[in-house]
Amino acid sequence: MAETFDIAIVGAGITGCAIARQLARFDLSICVVEAANDIALGASKANGGLVHAGYDPAPGTVKAQVNARGCELYGTWSQELGFLFCRTGSMVLGFNDEDRTHLEQLRRNGHVNGVPELSIVGPDRIHELEPRASADATCALWCPSTGLVDPFEVAIAALENAVANGVTFMRSAPVEAIEVAGSGDDARFTLATPVGNVRCRYLINAAGNGAADISHMAGAEKFHMVWRQGNIVLLDKEPRTLMPLYPVPTPVSKGVIVTGTVHGNTVITATAAVREAGDTQTYASDVNALLTGARKLVPDLDTRRVVRAFAGGRPVIQGTNDFFIGQSAVVPGLFQAAGIQSPGVASAPAIAERMEYVIRKAGVALRERADWDPIRRAPDDFDRTPLARKEELIESDPAWGQIVCRCETVPEAEIVAAIRRRPGAVSVEGVKRRCRAGMGRCQSGFCQSRVAAILARELGCDPSEVLLEHTGSWLVEGPLKGVR
Amino acid sequence: MAEFKSSVIDTDAVEAVPTQAFDVVVIGGGPAGMAAALAAHKADARVAIVEREQHLGGILRQCIHPGFGLSHFKQELTGPEYAQRFIDQVHATDIALFLDSMVIGIDSGESTEDAAVHSVTLMSPTGMLQLTGRAVVLAMGCRERTRSEIKIPGSRPAGVFTAGLAQRYINIENLKPGSRAVILGSGDIGLIMARRCTLEGISVEGVYELMPYANGLRRNVKNCLDDFGIPLHLSTTVTRVIGHDRVEAVEVSQVDEHLAPIPGTERVVPCDTLLLSVGLIPENELSVAAGVELDPRTRGAVVDQSLQTGVPGIFACGNVLHVHDLADNVTTESERAGAAAAAYALGCGAGADADAAGPGCELTVSPAGIAGYALPGRITTVGLTKLNFRVRRPVDTARVRILAGDKELFAGKVRPFKPSVMESFPLPAKVIQRALDLGVSEIVLSVDPVEEA
Numbered sequence: 020m021a022e023t024f025d026i027a028i029v030g031a032g033i034t035g036c037a038i039a040r041q042l043a044r045f046d047l048s049i050c051v052v053e054a055a056n057d058i059a060l061g062a063s064k065a066n067g068g069l070v071h072a073g074y075d076p077a078p079g080t081v082k083a084q085v086n087a088r089g090c091e092l093y094g095t096w097s098q099e100l101g102f103l104f105c106r107t108g109s110m111v112l113g114f115n116d117e118d119r120t121h122l123e124q125l126r127r128n129g130h131v132n133g134v135p136e137l138s139i140v141g142p143d144r145i146h147e148l149e150p151r152a153s154a155d156a157t158c159a160l161w162c163p164s165t166g167l168v169d170p171f172e173v174a175i176a177a178l179e180n181a182v183a184n185g186v187t188f189m190r191s192a193p194v195e196a197i198e199v200a201g202s203g204d205d206a207r208f209t210l211a212t213p214v215g216n217v218r219c220r221y222l223i224n225a226a227g228n229g230a231a232d233i234s235h236m237a238g239a240e241k242f243h244m245v246w247r248q249g250n251i252v253l254l255d256k257e258p259r260t261l262m263p264l265y266p267v268p269t270p271v272s273k274g275v276i277v278t279g280t281v282h283g284n285t286v287i288t289a290t291a292a293v294r295e296a297g298d299t300q301t302y303a304s305d306v307n308a309l310l311t312g313a314r315k316l317v318p319d320l321d322t323r324r325v326v327r328a329f330a331g332g333r334p335v336i337q338g339t340n341d342f343f344i345g346q347s348a349v350v351p352g353l354f355q356a357a358g359i360q361s362p363g364v365a366s367a368p369a370i371a372e373r374m375e376y377v378i379r380k381a382g383v384a385l386r387e388r389a390d391w392d393p394i395r396r397a398p399d400d401f402d403r404t405p406l407a408r409k410e411e412l413i414e415s416d417p418a419w420g421q422i423v424c425r426c427e428t429v430p431e432a433e434i435v436a437a438i439r440r441r442p443g444a445v446s447v448e449g450v451k452r453r454c455r456a457g458m459g460r461c462q463s464g465f466c467q468s469r470v471a472a473i474l475a476r477e478l479g480c481d482p483s484e485v486l487l488e489h490t491g492s493w494l495v496e497g498p499l500k501g502v503r
Numbered sequence: 504m505a506e507f508k509s510s511v512i513d514t515d516a517v518e519a520v521p522t523q524a525f526d527v528v529v530i531g532g533g534p535a536g537m538a539a540a541l542a543a544h545k546a547d548a549r550v551a552i553v554e555r556e557q558h559l560g561g562i563l564r565q566c567i568h569p570g571f572g573l574s575h576f577k578q579e580l581t582g583p584e585y586a587q588r589f590i591d592q593v594h595a596t597d598i599a600l601f602l603d604s605m606v607i608g609i610d611s612g613e614s615t616e617d618a619a620v621h622s623v624t625l626m627s628p629t630g631m632l633q634l635t636g637r638a639v640v641l642a643m644g645c646r647e648r649t650r651s652e653i654k655i656p657g658s659r660p661a662g663v664f665t666a667g668l669a670q671r672y673i674n675i676e677n678l679k680p681g682s683r684a685v686i687l688g689s690g691d692i693g694l695i696m697a698r699r700c701t702l703e704g705i706s707v708e709g710v711y712e713l714m715p716y717a718n719g720l721r722r723n724v725k726n727c728l729d730d731f732g733i734p735l736h737l738s739t740t741v742t743r744v745i746g747h748d749r750v751e752a753v754e755v756s757q758v759d760e761h762l763a764p765i766p767g768t769e770r771v772v773p774c775d776t777l778l779l780s781v782g783l784i785p786e787n788e789l790s791v792a793a794g795v796e797l798d799p800r801t802r803g804a805v806v807d808q809s810l811q812t813g814v815p816g817i818f819a820c821g822n823v824l825h826v827h828d829l830a831d832n833v834t835t836e837s838e839r840a841g842a843a844a845a846a847y848a849l850g851c852g853a854g855a856d857a858d859a860a861g862p863g864c865e866l867t868v869s870p871a872g873i874a875g876y877a878l879p880g881r882i883t884t885v886g887l888t889k890l891n892f893r894v895r896r897p898v899d900t901a902r903v904r905i906l907a908g909d910k911e912l913f914a915g916k917v918r919p920f921k922p923s924v925m926e927s928f929p930l931p932a933k934v935i936q937r938a939l940d941l942g943v944s945e946i947v948l949s950v951d952p953v954e955e956a
Contacts, residue, residue: 253651300743301656327651329659406520410631417628422555422605426788462649464665468676482678487661491748494661495678499703 023206024050024187025383027219029194029233031055032063033174033367034359035225039181040100041371042378044391049186051178052210052217054193054229056490057449058442059174061227062363064452065299065331067251067288068280069263070166071362072109074129074137075273081342086362087133089369090164096368100176101397102168103281109165109263110140110148112156112316121267122160129162136163149262151317165263167281170364171452177367178442180395184388188442189214191490197222197236199350207352208237221383223354223374228296228334230357239347240355246296246332247271247360249289250305252313255324255460256283264316271340273361275312277320282455284326287313294332301328326460333360342366344373346381354378398436398454402428423473424466426459434470438477445478446486447471447494467494520624522633525551525599526848527841528623530606530789531642533561534830535821535837537589539640542841544596548848551599551634553606553625559593560586561644562667563830565674568695570722574831585830601634603627609639609793611814619816638816638844641790641804642837645822647692648782650744655687657743662750666692666780673703681776685753686710687741691719691828691923693780698727700778707733708774711755713740713762716897720828720923741777742769750775783826793817800876801825807881808888809843810836818844825878825891828925839889861886861932864939871906871949873898873920882946885939888930890948894920898952903928906947907938917953 026042028035031053039051055061073087097104113122122139129137140161145152148161182188192212200207206218226233231244249272260279268274272291280286290305310322336343336358347353354377356370363370379385399412401419412419418432437444437453444450447457447470456470457463463470471485471494478485483497527543529536532554544550558564563571566582573579576588593600604627611621623634647665662681664672670692672678684700686693689712697707710728715738717724728735736755742764743754752773756764785803787795795804795812803824804812811818820840821833861884868890870877875895882888894901903915903926912934920926928948938946 299747300658303654303656303742306654306656323652325651325654326649328654328656406631409626410520413626413628413630420626420628420630421603422626425555425605428605428607460649461646462651464647464649464668467668468671468678472676482676487748489748492661493749495672495676495680496682497679499673499677499679 022048023218023220024048025219026050026221026223027052027208027210027217028223028225029210030225030227030229031058031174031178031188031190032061032225032227033059033170033177033364034227034356034370035223036174036177036181037367037371038223038225038356038374039186040177041375043181043184043186044387044393046386046388049181050189050217050219051181051186052189052192052194052212054191056191056445056486058178059171059452060488062331062334062360063170063174063227065249065251065329066170066364067276067278067286068168068170069276069278069288069365070104070168071273071365072129072162072165073132073134073362073365074125074160074162075268075362076128076132078128078131081344082362082366083132085342085344085366085369085373088372089362089366090166092368092372093166093168097168099393100173100180100395102172102176104166104168105281106164106166107260107262107279108148108161108163109265110145110152110159110161111265111267112145112152113158113267114155115157118267119158122158125160134162134164137161149264151261151319152264153316153318167263167279168364169281173364173367175453176395176397179440180393182441183395184391189217190442192217194233194236197233199237202351221352221354221378223356225356225359227359228332230334230355231336234347234355234357237347237350237353239350239353242343242357243337244296245335245337246294246298247335248292248294248298248330248332250301250309250328250330251289252287252306252309252325253327253329254285254287254320254322255326257285261285261317266312266316275309277313277316285320296332298332299330301330305330327462334358335360342370344370345377351381354381398440399433400454401430401433423469424456424459426461427455429454429456431473434473435477438474446488446492447474448488450474471495520631520633522622522635523551523599525549525634525636527551527638527640527844528553528621528634528636529640529642529841530609530623531561531644531821531823532556532559532600532602533642533644533821534563534586534589534833535644535823536561536640536642537593538834538837539642539820539841539844540598541589541592541596542838543640543845544598546842546845546849548845551601551636552593553601553604553623553634555603555605557603559590559600559602565667565670566695567674568699571830574829575834582830601625601627601632604632606789609789609817611794621816637848638818640840640844641795641812641817641819641823642821643786643789643823645783645785645826647779648784650779653781655741655744657745657754658747660744660746660749662746662775663744663777663779666696666778669776669778670696670699673699679703679705681705683708683774684776684778685741685772685774686778686780688712688780688782689717689719689724689735690780690782691723693778694719694723694727696778696780697733698731701731701733705776708772709734709736711736711739711741713758714738718923740764744777745771750777753777783822785823785826787823790819790823795819798876798880800870801878805880806878807883808879808886810840810879811843811847816847825876828923832925864935865944866935866938867945869945869947871947872951873901874948874950875922877948882935885935886932888935890928890930892926892928892948892950893924894922894926894950897921901950901952904949904951905930905934906949907941907943910941912937912946920950
């Protein structure tokens with residue numbers, strides 16, 4: 020008989036991981052159940068990494084309530100969890116009087132939503148804040164609280180901290196059916212997965228694009244997900260990191276945004292087109308629209324330096340543009356964190372905080388554990404490490420001096436650490452998300468075979484079993500010739 | 504806004520790193536680095552080679568096909584054999600080798616009484632080290648263009664490899680990257696890999712080429728495709744990658760004269776592997792960090808006739824300077840760079856030049872017509888100067904012309920030109936002098952198609 024958890028969280032995207040981390044401080048047994056073989060493989064992965072400030076959502080919506088708060092919380096979350104966060108500030112660029120009217124509206128929204136220090140600025144100040152911003156911009160909404168993160172690093176850091184505090188992580192466990200017993204039952208929910216059943220008293224649905232399916236399986240609210248697909252382009256590193264620059268938003272999206280990343284690259288994000296669920300293909304038309312849109316904001320952007328183009332689907336609930344966070348009205352004990360589209364990354368810490376509140380209000384006893392540790396010790400990031408520490412590391416283990424990924428300066432020891440951490444990387448892409456090996460301009464042309472060999476060694480598997488990403492994404496068939 | 508650069512170099516800490524002094528520090532131990540080091544050593548310089556792999560030889564180690572050495576050794580060798588000849592020569596000298604060592608920075612030269620001294624910071628499993636030298640030779644080679652740079656749409660499954668990565672899996676790791684391959688790009692690496700895959704039992708469905716002509720050397724089209732019955736589809740490119748986890752197929756389309764895919768010509772080719780041979784890019788991140796100016800056409804350094812970059816004492820050669828057609832030509836060029844670097848280091852700078860110690864001048868060289876680039880980009884000495892260039896498209900009849908303002912200083916004979924060939928052209932001293940006499944600051948190397956009479 021499987022263990023019964025107090026709480027099961029379905030989905031190890033940034034939302035599920037943030038909730039797990041928030042609840043890990045309490046005396047509860049928690050299990051995070053993830054369909055894929057790693058953290059943040061859905062919408063959280065295909066994301067521009069912007070921590071939007073919160074002037075965009077219409078006042079009164081759930082988004083409006085969690086966005087600005089989430090942005091605020093990133094300060095403490097990044098310190099406790101040791102992930103990169105840069106509060107760079109941002110500008111929404113306006114090019115005419117009509118745009119200025121929109122900017123005024125955004126500023127008022129922001130004020131109501133609790134976004135601090137918003138102001139409308141003119142061309143001189145625009146140029147001062149970001150010299151590369153288009154000289155055609157006549158006005159801008161200057162928002163100092165906007166920030167940047169690496170979205171998968173946030174999710175990974177949150178879940179590492181949760182796991183260090185006793186949370187169980189089940190990967191490769193897509194929920195295929197949910198059995199719901201009477202409300203008084205100790206194990207009210209039984210989740211059937213290919214790797215075994217998970218029983219729990221309370222269930223949190225943070226399944227991203229799978230949230231509608233989970234809700235239906237549990238007999239709770241019926242809703243449908245719309246796959247609002249976005250293409251994103253990552254450009255090579257620049258000598259100076261660009262401040263996030265937004266166009267005036269459209270009714271369905273924030274438009275094509277240009278921003279620096281925490282690693283000094285430039286990202287152009289994102290298109291918005293409703294496509295078939297699961298479609299993560301890039302499209303030539305979308306990529307061209309991104310490059311054209313970006314040049315309007317930053318005319319001197321060298322859009323030939325594309326490192327990668329990628330795409331994902333925002334989990335949008337059909338018929339609403341809002342988040343759905345709360346206890347199910349149909350199935351008590353089931354808590355929904357559904358429709359977490361944009362600004363899901365920015366809101367994640369506040370969604371977690373709100374989920375704690377919702378659960379407490381529903382009568383779940385939340386007793387803080389004495390031994391809870393909010394601090395996650397981040398792995399050494401060799402490239403960012405001061406020289407003296409680099410020498411110390413190499414002295415402690417020569418594998419720190421063995422550079423595997425030359426574009427991002429990632430030594431073997433950092434790759435090994437990415438695999439051995441809990442939860443660790445199980446694929447080449449998982450290694451890349453944790454320590455950036457293969458993230459650079461050569462896109463793993465030089466290091467893929469070396470990373471694959473380290474994975475095979477660390478996981479004790481054959482080279483033919485090493486995966487690029489999901490099950491089935493084999494890299495090589497096997498040996499060519501027998502050794503004579 | 505705040506800058507948050509990724510590489511932190513703490514200058515105080517650098518001073519604590521052990522230092523070794525040389526005359527010439529060569530970065531890269533491939534064919535370019537070895538030839539430069541040997542030439543510098545022959546000129547009596549104290550030389551170091553820094554190589555990030557455990558072995559010398561660079562990419563030649565995985566180029567197990569023949570075709571190397573025909574001009575340099577008058578003998579056909581495989582890549583590893585060609586490399587081994589230089590490795591043996593290096594080992595027979597006292598050239599200092601720093602293997603398994605990654606250069607993390609080159610400073611642009613600390614001024615001293617006579618000439619600047621460069622310091623190269625490197626790290627290896629044994630720790631950090633600093634090498635100093637009056638001259639540095641950049642010989643880091645190039646990398647392959649990726650799928651993203653040519654913006655192939657579609658999904659992102661396993662099974663999309665640059666040709667060089669697939670070559671490494673097959674020739675070094677003894678691993679089979681797939682069973683059915685499509686190759687995009689008819690550059691030499693793509694052609695060589697078409698044959699290699701076939702020999703290893705990987706079925707090659709076809710080689711697809713965006714341009715209306717093959718991009719590799721003619722001998723490779725014949726030896727690697729024709730002899731094995733592998734089809735070459737010109738004016739055709741991959742327009743979509745299909746498959747969620749592993750490549751299941753690619754969609755190919757014909758392209759029009761502007762290289763844009765023609766709607767309605769899409770065809771799905773089932774395969775599990777897509778190899779890309781879509782160009783090489785000089786790896787100049789270190790050079791840029793050291794203050795070296797790049798030519799946007801070659802993506803390598805702007806150099807003068809002695810292959811010195813704009814930073815005094817820093818020289819460049821081989822594929823980090825411009826992408827070569829043959830390793831033999833890399834060797835020849837790099838010997839020049841090494842000799843010039845040694846002359847600079849031993850003569851303590853100013854004006855010391857290996858072979859052409861003529862009077863000084865300042866001329867820039869620009870390409871025109873169908874010439875894609877011209878190298879060197881600067882001429883600072885009046886003397887016989889070797890010019891290199893490539894044409895952007897094949898022509899049966901064209902000629903090289905050297906222009907200064909509206910004057911034609913030289914016109915070569917009419918002959919065919921191919922983009923796959925790196926052309927070499929000796930510019931006589933008297934032509935340079937004529938340009939100077941005309942009072943121009945720029946000469947133009949123009950390759951112009953000629954209508955046949």
